[in-house]
Amino acid sequence: MTATTPQPTTVTTALAPHDAETYAAWFACLAEPMRVRLLHVVATTPGSISVGELAEVVDVRQPTVSHHLRKLADVGFVTLTKVGTSTHVSINPDCCTGLPHAADAVMGMIxxxxxxxxxxxxxxxxxxxxxxxxxxxxxxxxxxxxxxxxxxxxxxxxxxxxxxxxxxxxxxxxxxxxxxxxxxxxxxxxxxxxxxxxxxxxxxxxxxxxxxxxxxxxxxxxxxxxxxxxxxxxxxxxxxxxxxxxxxxxxxxxxxxxxxxxxxxxxxxxxxxxxxxxxxxxxxxxxx
CATH class of the missing domain: 3.40.630.30 (Gcn5-related N-acetyltransferase (GNAT))
Structure with missing residues (x-):
């Protein structure tokens, strides 16, 4: 980012504390690059994908993938569903709009x-x-x-x-x-x-x-x-x-x-x- 000359500011409504806490938790979860990669694969895969298949796509050991998926599930980015002996991962539809909206809200992109x-x-x-x-x-x-x-x-x-x-x-x-x-x-x-x-x-x-x-x-x-x-x-x-x-x-x-x-x-x-x-x-x- 390049520095720019400060411009006069106008008073706007502050971001609600609850929203700030929620967004901070989301962004903190995505501070790990592997989770960003996993979320991208899940979001661009129609339907769901098994943990094993996901591990193959990102070329990472399955236990490591499972660890990061639990973190993504904790904040609501993905859902984990047991199918037989395997676990399938799918995107949480709310994430598709909630995450972009969070970025827009924080950056004042209204x-x-x-x-x-x-x-x-x-x-x-x-x-x-x-x-x-x-x-x-x-x-x-x-x-x-x-x-x-x-x-x-x-x-x-x-x-x-x-x-x-x-x-x-x-x-x-x-x-x-x-x-x-x-x-x-x-x-x-x-x-x-x-x-x-x-x-x-x-x-x-x-x-x-x-x-x-x-x-x-x-x-x-x-x-x-x-x-x-x-x-x-x-x-x-x-x-x-x-x-x-x-x-x-x-x-x-x-x-x-x-x-x-x-x-x-x-x-x-x-x-x-x-x-x-x-x-x-x-x-x-x-x-x-």
């Missing part, structure tokens, strides 16, 4: 405005959604619900007309070779004029096309059009375990506001959700 990624795939195009797109949009959404990607919804939306989906100027579909592979909308968060410039954005990608930049392209179109149109706040609600969606939104300038515990009813169970928020670049976030 006003950060990252730019949208521009490395968009050249084979994906976006255009405004039309009435003829409703069937394809509904099909993509049905699959998302069945796969558990949308815990804030309980059933397939029965939208019969385009007017029932979000704000007219902020409904988009993504296409590859003239086939719809995803869609996005921005819906008002309130009927009150006070919140006329605030909307909740949703992005859905067909299962075979996930991981190929479709969601990135849709979200890029969504946020750039929102900035141009004068929407001063975009919100998104995402399941904590949907790490890909969280990462996608963070890259588009969203920040984690917080975790809402047991708020979404899905398949007979109450789930946590992550609330994210994005503001346009400084100077462009004022109502007209």
């Amino acid at each position: 006003n950060a405005r990252p730019c949208c990624p521009t490395d968009l795939p050249t084979n994906v195009t976006t255009r405004p959604m039309s009435e003829t797109d409703l069937g394809a949009a509904r099909g993509i959404y049905e699959h998302a619900i069945a796969a558990g990607h949308t815990p804030t919804e309980m059933a397939t939306p029965q939208f019969a007309t385009l007017e029932e989906i979000g704000i007219p100027e902020h409904r988009w579909v993504a296409e590859i070779d003239d086939h719809i592979v995803g869609w996005a909308t921005a819906a008002p968060i309130s009927t009150s004029d006070t919140y006329a410039g605030a909307a909740e954005t949703s992005v859905y990608v067909a299962e075979p096309h996930r991981g190929h930049g479709v969601g990135k392209t849709l979200l890029y179109r969504q946020v750039t059009e929102a900035d141009t149109a004068g929407l001063w706040t975009l919100q998104a609600t995402i399941a904590p375990e949907n790490r890909a969606a969280l990462a996608l939104h963070h890259k588009a300038g969203f920040r984690t506001v917080g975790i809402r515990e047991r708020i979404a009813h899905h398949h007979g169970t109450l789930h946590d959700t992550v609330l994210l928020e994005r503001r346009p670049p400084e100077g462009a976030d004022r109502p007209q």
Whole structure:
């Protein structure tokens, strides 16, 4: 880090002592490089991984790996589950949002405005959604619900007309070779004029096309059009375990506001959700 000339400071709300203690425990746990390596492997492994497999990946003796995993489990980064004679390790979904949020809170990143990624795939195009797109949009959404990607919804939306989906100027579909592979909308968060410039954005990608930049392209179109149109706040609600969606939104300038515990009813169970928020670049976030 390089030294800089001190700048005038403004008084801000101090970090709560309880939060400071929690974050300090998390950071202390990660002061050991081996735990950082192990956490990274677990977080990037779909589902779970056995302790033996994990030891092979990092090329460290299994007793040493087990010791560090217990430390990670103690602070809630991972969960350990006995499967037969072996122990399987999986990421704690709360860690995926709690840890980044802790870093943001400590560093005062509440006003950060990252730019949208521009490395968009050249084979994906976006255009405004039309009435003829409703069937394809509904099909993509049905699959998302069945796969558990949308815990804030309980059933397939029965939208019969385009007017029932979000704000007219902020409904988009993504296409590859003239086939719809995803869609996005921005819906008002309130009927009150006070919140006329605030909307909740949703992005859905067909299962075979996930991981190929479709969601990135849709979200890029969504946020750039929102900035141009004068929407001063975009919100998104995402399941904590949907790490890909969280990462996608963070890259588009969203920040984690917080975790809402047991708020979404899905398949007979109450789930946590992550609330994210994005503001346009400084100077462009004022109502007209």
